[in-house]
Amino acid sequence: MEPPPPSTDIPPPSPPEPAPRRRPGGRSARVRALVHRAVREQLVAEGYDGLTVDAVATRSGVHRTTVYRRWRDVGGLLADVLDAAADDGWAPPDTGSLEGDLAALNEEVAAGLTEDPPIAMALIAASFRSPEAAEALRRFWDDRYRRCAPVMERAAARGELPGAATDDRALLIAATAPVYHRLALLRAPADPALPATAARTAALAATAGAFTLPG
């Protein structure tokens, strides 16, 4: 006999939730915003080596006991900052063409990697030190890749992609990786033409079927 299918319309037999302690916009959200800002500022000012729970507590004005209880350690702080960064209603650009959308996306990537203060670069650098930050950075990028699905849907509807299904993620990585490579790994000066040429390359390859899924 099969187990009954899981029901989703019966509330779980747990006691009612206590009154929410973390209302959006409430004290808890304000504390979180203060702490996140302190993490970013501390990371840019002192690097990962200067990022300690105590330094974040001091800079944020939040009691250190609160910071320790809620974020535990530097990994917890970095992961929460990155998770919050994903919580922003971001949507991919809609320019009317696949190449245009990818170029606009690359302009955003390049702007992020060259912004001053260099928060994105500091978070990438921290991800080489903290496994929790690395994991959170991967979650952040995965979320961004998922939110880019409309770029490929619109391209398919316009006939810019072959009929078969496209590997969205492979296409997005091909389009954006040269910008990350140049700025985050080679640390070469920004090349104003690169966002557009990397987008053109990826769009060309996509139209030619380079990212068509097997099957």
Add this chain to the structure above:
Amino acid sequence: MEPPPPSTDIPPPSPPEPAPRRRPGGRSARVRALVHRAVREQLVAEGYDGLTVDAVATRSGVHRTTVYRRWRDVGGLLADVLDAAADDGWAPPDTGSLEGDLAALNEEVAAGLTEDPPIAMALIAASFRSPEAAEALRRFWDDRYRRCAPVMERAAARGELPGAATDDRALLIAATAPVYHRLALLRAPADPALPATAARTAALAATAGAFTLPG
């Protein structure tokens, strides 16, 4: 009146060089090899935080005064290890096609980034801490890009590239960046298909003229 052209066939008015103190294969080369091995081992075992001149001296068995005099600090040690890595007679693969050459190159990149012990990843991580290591890593990659010129020359001779000159470096970055992105930044598990698909994408785009230099 114009200044005279610089002459290159008159020796500079400097005293003759002293007898070389660093004969290849001599004591100096042996000391360098011992120190480099100790840097790599220490970096893999303890990370950048455990990489000190004293730890390298102890691990290598080379007197610490020698290590300080010759390499000065951690940045100097890392830069010399990276510069030595470029000094290896490496030549790009020659498989008979542009796509094949790029795929073989990507296999080497993927193997390097997933090797155990993870020396390449440890050096990349160190480049986020030490400006000298970052500069040396860029020199290393620049040297590799230059040595890859025959890949594009052979492709042009086979008619795989448009008649106009190709931006070799842009093509090489487009081909290899997805592999670096996945393994060094996303730190996702290796995808055995990625070296070939990234190579196919870049070769396709190159043949379509995506990397043709203006003019």
